[in-house]
Amino acid sequence: MKPSLDVRNVSLAYGKSTVLRDISFSVREGEFFIIIGPNGSGKSSLLKVIAGIARPGTGDVELFGRPLRGRSRKALARAIAVVPQTQPMDVPFCVAEVVLMGRSPYMGLLGMESPEDLRVAENAMSFTGVSELARRKFDRLSTGERQRVLIARAICQQPRIMVLDEPTASLDLAHQVHIMELMERLRSHDGTTIIMVSHDLNLAAMYADRLLLMRSGKIISAGSPGEVLNYETLERAYGCVLLVDGNPVKNVPRITLVPAHALPPKSGG
Amino acid sequence: MAYPFSLIVVFFLGLSAMIPWRCEAGMLPGPGGEALRGPDDPTRIVSLAPSITEILFSLGAGHRLAGATDLCDFPSEATLLPKVGRFPGPDLERIVSLRPDLCIALKNVNPADLLDRLGTFGIPVYVVEPKDLSTTMETILELGRLLDAEASAEKLVGGMSSRVERVKSRVAKTGSRPGVFLQIGVTPIVSVGSHTFIDELITVSGGRNLAQGPVPYPRFSREQVLALQPEVIIITSMTRGLVFEHVRDEWREWESLPAVKNQRIFIVDSDLIDRPTARLAEGLEMLAGLIHPELF
Amino acid sequence: MNHRVVKRTLNVSVLLCLVLASSAVLGLFTGSTGQNPWEVLALITGRGDPDSVTASIIWRIRLPRVLLASMIGATLSLGGLVFQTLLRNPIAEPYVLGISGGSAVGAILGILLGLSRFPGVASFAFAGSMLTLLLVVSISSGQSSVRKDSLILAGVMVNAFCSSIIMFMVSLTRDSRLHNILFWLMGDLSITDQKQVLILFGVLLPCFVVLFLFANSMNLLLMGEDMAAGMGVDVRLISLALLGTTSLMVSATVCHSGLLGFVGLVIPHLLRLLFGADHRVLIPACVFGGAAYLVLCDLVARTLPAHGEMPVGVVTAMIGAPLFIFLLAKSRR
Numbered sequence: 001m002k003p004s005l006d007v008r009n010v011s012l013a014y015g016k017s018t019v020l021r022d023i024s025f026s027v028r029e030g031e032f033f034i035i036i037g038p039n040g041s042g043k044s045s046l047l048k049v050i051a052g053i054a055r056p057g058t059g060d061v062e063l064f065g066r067p068l069r070g071r072s073r074k075a076l077a078r079a080i081a082v083v084p085q086t087q088p089m090d091v092p093f094c095v096a097e098v099v100l101m102g103r104s105p106y107m108g109l110l111g112m113e114s115p116e117d118l119r120v121a122e123n124a125m126s127f128t129g130v131s132e133l134a135r136r137k138f139d140r141l142s143t144g145e146r147q148r149v150l151i152a153r154a155i156c157q158q159p160r161i162m163v164l165d166e167p168t169a170s171l172d173l174a175h176q177v178h179i180m181e182l183m184e185r186l187r188s189h190d191g192t193t194i195i196m197v198s199h200d201l202n203l204a205a206m207y208a209d210r211l212l213l214m215r216s217g218k219i220i221s222a223g224s225p226g227e228v229l230n231y232e233t234l235e236r237a238y239g240c241v242l243l244v245d246g247n248p249v250k251n252v253p254r255i256t257l258v259p260a261h262a263l264p265p266k267s268g269g
Numbered sequence: 270m271a272y273p274f275s276l277i278v279v280f281f282l283g284l285s286a287m288i289p290w291r292c293e294a295g296m297l298p299g300p301g302g303e304a305l306r307g308p309d310d311p312t313r314i315v316s317l318a319p320s321i322t323e324i325l326f327s328l329g330a331g332h333r334l335a336g337a338t339d340l341c342d343f344p345s346e347a348t349l350l351p352k353v354g355r356f357p358g359p360d361l362e363r364i365v366s367l368r369p370d371l372c373i374a375l376k377n378v379n380p381a382d383l384l385d386r387l388g389t390f391g392i393p394v395y396v397v398e399p400k401d402l403s404t405t406m407e408t409i410l411e412l413g414r415l416l417d418a419e420a421s422a423e424k425l426v427g428g429m430s431s432r433v434e435r436v437k438s439r440v441a442k443t444g445s446r447p448g449v450f451l452q453i454g455v456t457p458i459v460s461v462g463s464h465t466f467i468d469e470l471i472t473v474s475g476g477r478n479l480a481q482g483p484v485p486y487p488r489f490s491r492e493q494v495l496a497l498q499p500e501v502i503i504i505t506s507m508t509r510g511l512v513f514e515h516v517r518d519e520w521r522e523w524e525s526l527p528a529v530k531n532q533r534i535f536i537v538d539s540d541l542i543d544r545p546t547a548r549l550a551e552g553l554e555m556l557a558g559l560i561h562p563e564l565f
Numbered sequence: 566m567n568h569r570v571v572k573r574t575l576n577v578s579v580l581l582c583l584v585l586a587s588s589a590v591l592g593l594f595t596g597s598t599g600q601n602p603w604e605v606l607a608l609i610t611g612r613g614d615p616d617s618v619t620a621s622i623i624w625r626i627r628l629p630r631v632l633l634a635s636m637i638g639a640t641l642s643l644g645g646l647v648f649q650t651l652l653r654n655p656i657a658e659p660y661v662l663g664i665s666g667g668s669a670v671g672a673i674l675g676i677l678l679g680l681s682r683f684p685g686v687a688s689f690a691f692a693g694s695m696l697t698l699l700l701v702v703s704i705s706s707g708q709s710s711v712r713k714d715s716l717i718l719a720g721v722m723v724n725a726f727c728s729s730i731i732m733f734m735v736s737l738t739r740d741s742r743l744h745n746i747l748f749w750l751m752g753d754l755s756i757t758d759q760k761q762v763l764i765l766f767g768v769l770l771p772c773f774v775v776l777f778l779f780a781n782s783m784n785l786l787l788m789g790e791d792m793a794a795g796m797g798v799d800v801r802l803i804s805l806a807l808l809g810t811t812s813l814m815v816s817a818t819v820c821h822s823g824l825l826g827f828v829g830l831v832i833p834h835l836l837r838l839l840f841g842a843d844h845r846v847l848i849p850a851c852v853f854g855g856a857a858y859l860v861l862c863d864l865v866a867r868t869l870p871a872h873g874e875m876p877v878g879v880v881t882a883m884i885g886a887p888l889f890i891f892l893l894a895k896s897r898r
Contacts, residue, residue, distance in 0.1 A: 053794050077797035088789045090653075092842035101785055105797040111781025111845060112571050157796065354597075358744055360874065361755070362626050366598040368618055380745060382682045386758065390621060 002065060004029040004161055004193040005050060010059030012045055019045045020056070021217045027210075029064075029160075030191045032184065034204040037214035038238050043197040044085060046214070047165050050195065051082045064160070077105035081154035085165040085197075087146050095141070095149050096134040099125055102156025117156075124155040128182060144175035151182060161193045162186060168200060176200070180207050205229055205252040213237055229253040297384060297394045307393045307415065311371040315353055315364055318375045321397070322347050323546040324409055325373075327425055328418040336367045343540065343548075358383065365390055373397065373412070399545035401469050402433060402553075409547065425547050432550040433473065436557045439564045440475035447560055449476035450499035450528075453539070455516055458489045466549065467542050474557035475564075476501065495523060501560055502528040505539040535559050574846045581853035585635060588860040592631040593623055595868050625759070633757045634863040634877075635856035636769055637818045638828060642836075642855025643776060644815040645829025646847060650783045651807050652713045659815040659829035662720040662808075666727025667697025668819040669750060673734050676745050683761050683821070686749075690820035697723050698812050752825040752878025754863055765821060772814040773852055779807060780844040787842070825859070825878050827885025832858055834892045 003026040012020040019042045027033045035043050048054035049061060052068050061068040063079055081102070091098065102124070103117040125131045128148040133141065138149065147167060154162060162183070168176040180203060186192045198204045204211060205225040213221040213228050215237045221228045231244045234255065241263065247254035296307055313335035316322040322341040325331055331346060338356040341347045351367060354360035357378045364372065369392055374384055376398040384394050395415060399405040406426045413422020449471050453459050460480035461467040471478045479497045480487055502520055504513050513536045520526065520534050528534055537559075541552035558565040594605050600619050607613030608623055644659030652661070660666075671693020675686035701723050705715035735746060748755075782803050785793040790800045815829075836850045859877070862884065866875040 048791075051795055053791055072797075073794065073799045074797035077795060080795075082792070082795040084789070084791055084795075088787075088792060091788060092837070093784070093787075097784075097843065098788075101788065101796060104781060104785060107781065109778055111784075113569070118569075358748070360597050362597045362622055365622055365626065366600075366618055377679075381679075385681065389758065390625070 002029060003027060003062075004031070004064055005195065006060075006062040006065075007050070008060045008062075010046075010049055010056040010061065012042075012049060012054060012056045019217050020049070023059070023217075023219060025212060025219065025222055027161075027193060027195060029193055030187060032187055032194045032207055032209045033196070033212070034208040034210075035195070035197045035212045035214060036199070036201060036204050037220070040216070041214040041237075042217040043214055044165055047082070047163055047195070047197055050161075051080050051163050052076045053082070074105045077157055077159075079159055080161045080163060081157040081159035083147075083150050083154050083162070083164040083167055085169070087143070087150065089139075091138045094135055094137055095130060096121070096125075098138050098149055099130075099134075099152045099156060102153035105157055120158065121152075121156055124152040127155060127185075128152040129178075144171050144178075147171060147175070147179065148182075151179070155186070159192065161195060164194070164196045166197050166199055168198065168203065176203065183207070201229065201234075201255040202247070205247065205254070206250050225252045229255060295396065297388060297396060307395060308370045311416070313368060313370045315367055315369040315372045316341065317353070317359055317372060317379045318356060319343070319347075320399070320544045320546050321373050321375065321412075322350075323544065323548070324412055325416070327547050328409070328413055328416065328421045330412075330416045330418050333416065335369055336364065361386060365392070371395060375399075400464070401466065402473070402549060405466075405545040405549060406430065408545065429547055429550040433553060436474055436553055436565075440473070440557065440561065443475070443561065443564065445561075446475060446477045447500040448479045448497065448527075449501045449503065449560060450479045450494060450497060451503045451505065452516070453486070453505055454488075455513075458491065458494060459486050460489060461485070462487050466545065470542050470549070470553050470556050471560070474553055474560050476556070476560040491523075495526065498527055500527040500531065500533060502526075502534045503537055503556075503559065504534070505537045505542070533559075570843065570845055573840075573843075574849060577840050577846050578849040578853060581850055581857065585853045585857040585860070588857045588864070589631050589635065592634070592860050592864050593627050595864055596622065596627055597867060597874065598622065629757045629759050629762050630754055630863065631860055632762045633765070633821065634754055634859045636762070636765055637754070637822050637825065638832075638855040638857070638859025638862075639773070639852040640769055640814050640818045640855075641825060641829040642832035642851040642858070643773065643848065644811050646833040646844070646851050647776060647783070647807055647811045648829075649833055650786055650844070651804060651811075652717055653787075654713070654717060655834070656830065657717070658826075659811070660724070660819075660824070660826075661717060662812065663697035663701040663723035663727070664694045664812060664815055664819060665824050666724040666731075667700075668694035668816060669731050669824060670727050670734075671696075672749050672820065672823070673731060673746050676742050676749065677734065677738065679742075687820040691816050694812070694816040694819060697727065698816075702808075748876055749823040750878075751876035752823045752881070754822055754866075754877055755874065757821065761821060765817060768817045769814055772810050773848075775810050776807070777845075777848050779803060780848050783807070783844040784842075823876075823878065825881055827881045827889070828855060828859060828862075831885045831889045831892070834896075835888065838892060838895065 005027040007026065008024050010020055010023045011018065023046065035046065037043055045054060049056050052071070068076070099121045100113055100117065103113060103120060104111065107113065107117065122131070125134060128151050130145065130148050130152055133145060133149070138146065141149065164183070167179050171179065183194045183196070184207060187194050208225055210223060211225055211228040212219060213233065220237050221233050229244060230253070231242065234242050234244065241258045243256040243258050244253050245256070312333050314325070314333050315336040316325060316334060317338060319338065319341045322334065322337045323343050325334060326344050326347060334350055336353045337347055337350040338354065338359055339352050340356040341350065353363040353367065357375070358380055361383060364387065372387055372392055372394045374394055374396050376396040384396070387394050397408045397411060399408040406429055409426050410422050413419045451460055451467055451471060453461060461478070462480055462482045462484045465485055468478045468481065479499055480489070504516050517534050517536060521529055523529055537555065541548055541555060554565070590609070593609065594602055600622060604613060604619045605623060608620055614620060641659050645657070648657040648659060648661055649655060668690040672686050672690035675689035680686050680689070701716065701719045704719040731750070735743065738746060782793070782798050785796050785798050786800070794800050832855045833847070833851060836847055836854050840846050840850055859881070862880045863877050866877045866880045869875060
């Protein structure tokens with residue numbers, strides 16, 4: 001199967017600080033690919049490079065065999081959709097208007113919607129369960145509701161790759177699972193490749209086909225959850241004590257944080 | 270950044286070179302540049318300046334006026350005329366609605382744009398440019414020729430001329446030229462420089478304008494006036510209805526001034542010394558009387 | 566729900582167009598001289614004596630003025646809308662990037678040199694505003710993208726600096742040109758003719774069309790630059806195009822009319838409150854609504870005072886400021 005995304009030797013620097021160092025990996029089509037790692041490891045910057053928003057200093061990115069460089073913004077927007085980490089503030093539109101924005105890559109010069117655009121938007125809204133909120137003001141919704149609206153908007157772009165930056169951060173537990181389920185359905189239903197950054201290791205373990213573990217702009221480990229999530233690798237990446245055992249729900253590792261007072265006392269004292 | 274900046278400077282210079290300079294005093298050309306002729310016997314004249322209104326009345330041509338500005342207040346019949354707005358910028362619509370057959374304006378005082386637009390309505394505009402005593406008399410003669418009142422004009426100018434000569438000859442008899450500070454603005458203190466009516470009047474009436482200089486309306490701090498040590502202080506204003514007693518009282522506190530010591534602080538009516546009309550002769554005599562009371 | 570936005574845009578446009586047309590007609594009926602309304606009506610409907618004084622006044626004084634007021638009102642409102650979106654700042658207005666300061670300095674220079682309003686003073690004003698715009702953009706551009714906050718800061722500074730230059734020039738002027746200058750600074754629609762109006766229309770119409778084509782992109786920009794980019798908007802290109810087009814059209818109007826405040830600040834907010842934030846609806850709304858607003862303000866400026874007229878800028882400020890406070894209070898809820 002052709003890789004949907006191929007990243008080769010990508011480096012990125014903002015001014016004097018290097019954010020990504022010689023990153024190389026590829027993602028298969030229809031894969032659920034999750035990037036994990038501590039803060040400052042360069043995860044968000046990597047997503048920006050993948051989405052074509054930031055240009056890497058060196059290296060190449062290819063989408064379905066074609067390089068990212070030189071493709072028009074609109075063409076890219078039809079292939080990749082991004083759900084960013086922070087939700088936009090002071091948005092004066094209602095939910096339906098926000099979702100319809102996702103159809104922009106397909107709309108003509110004047111930007112007037114066609115019946116087809118409206119149909120796609122309605123489907124996207126029912127997929128993420130926000131149809132009843134269509135007339136409500138975006139700013140008045142809860143964080144979880146806004147997240148689902150933004151995802152519906154991204155779905156309207158009918159992308160082959162969906163890129164999400166920590167989509168479950170600051171969401172309550174029910175919403176967290178719901179979002180992950182949505183992504184899984186998108187993947188199995190339409191064959192969309194999901195590339196996500198997550199801070200929740202257990203959630204990542206349960207949903208990902210493959211993981212990419214980063215630290216300080218470099219790749220520490222890549223592979224299936226079982227391969228990547230082991231004690232030595234995790235301690236090296238995160239710099240803290242973790243307990244790794246088996247997840248009772250699925251055959252993947254389970255990570256548990258170990259507070260200092262729970263550690264056994266040092267022998268000899 | 271220097272290169273584009275210098276381009277801009279050149280552009281400005283080139284632009285100003287292309288501006289068509291205004292014509293001399295007289296009938297303004299029409300919108301296409303063609304020479305316009307005024308009517309032979311204008312009966313609906315609109316005057317765009319108080320001085321022009323005054324001159325027309327003094328020539329006995331007041332009956333030919335159809336409109337004037339709101340500042341046109343002399344003689345009193347002028348206040349009865351239909352008003353066309355403010356001086357120096359009157360209202361185009363009001364002028365046009367009076368259907369004038371001639372407009373008379375002051376060059377460089379009434380806005381040039383307005384005068385041009387009057388031309389596009391087919392209204393001939395005659396501009397005059399009185400700058401001092403002699404050109405004021407020329408203007409009166411000019412308007413007399415224009416309005417078939419040459420005899421009145423010559424009589425008026427003759428009278429003015431002899432009054433001016435009388436003042437000149439008497440002043441010539443004495444060598445004293447008292448320093449005069451003529452104040453036209455209260456806050457801040459503003460006087461008159463060279464090339465103004467008032468400056469000429471002061472000089473002809475045998476005084477020395479202490480504010481002489483290239484700036485037409487220079488500002489002074491009180492300190493600077495004290496340093497000039499004026500022997501005569503004359504207070505006037507172009508704004509109407511202000512009380513000047515308190516200004517005089519303020520000067521009186523500075524007892525070191527010669528003008529205060531000799532009690533030579535006077536308040537005068539600005540219209541007599543600032544409007545280019547026949548009354549300038551009167552203004553001249555009045556000033557002479559204040560500056561050289563011993564001669565007049 | 567078919568063609569929802571198209572219908573809405575058309576409805577709003579037609580409504581505001583009617584408001585504009587009525588204001589314009591009212592503007593033809595009012596003026597500093599009391600023309601017989603029946604005569605005016607006859608002239609408008611095609612009958613009546615075309616050689617009469619009334620005809621002269623209506624067609625050659627009042628009509629160009631009404632047309633100028635509508636074009637300037639449209640431009641300022643549209644300019645305010647675009648800058649508010651582009652700079653993500655609700656108090657942005659069309660002069661914010663130094664246009665007012667630069668054009669005022671240029672215009673005053675022109676007036677002091679004794680040039681006529683058009684083309685002399687107008688060209689100087691235009692050149693002045695383009696210079697300050699260049700200055701503002703070069704001060705604030707550190708990186709390749711157009712940085713919003715530094716643009717606003719640079720604009721405010723340049724405007725303040727120009728203000729001091731203007732004060733200085735005004736303090737030196739003591740003759741009749743002072744009157745001219747002050748009227749320009751307060752907004753003056755009185756000197757205009759058909760030729761000017763046509764030239765201005767020729768410059769403004771393409772700008773309006775271009776901005777309308779960017780309407781959907783402006784909607785996307787409100788979601789944030791990264792999000793807009795992710796949906797296919799070339800943020801840098803569009804920002805520059807919006808900046809350039811808007812500055813051009815605002816400068817073109819300022820050099821004809823002087824500085825008219827509050828129109829570009831208040832009208833976009835008012836229309837947003839009435840019709841929503843979709844730029845595809847707001848852009849035509851600002852064009853027609855802004856035009857109607859200024860025509861009405863000019864009407865008040867011409868008829869309220871007993872002698873002569875008030876500067877239009879005074880009327881727009883007197884109406885605009887309380888209106889803005891009211892809108893602010895409403896949005897807090």
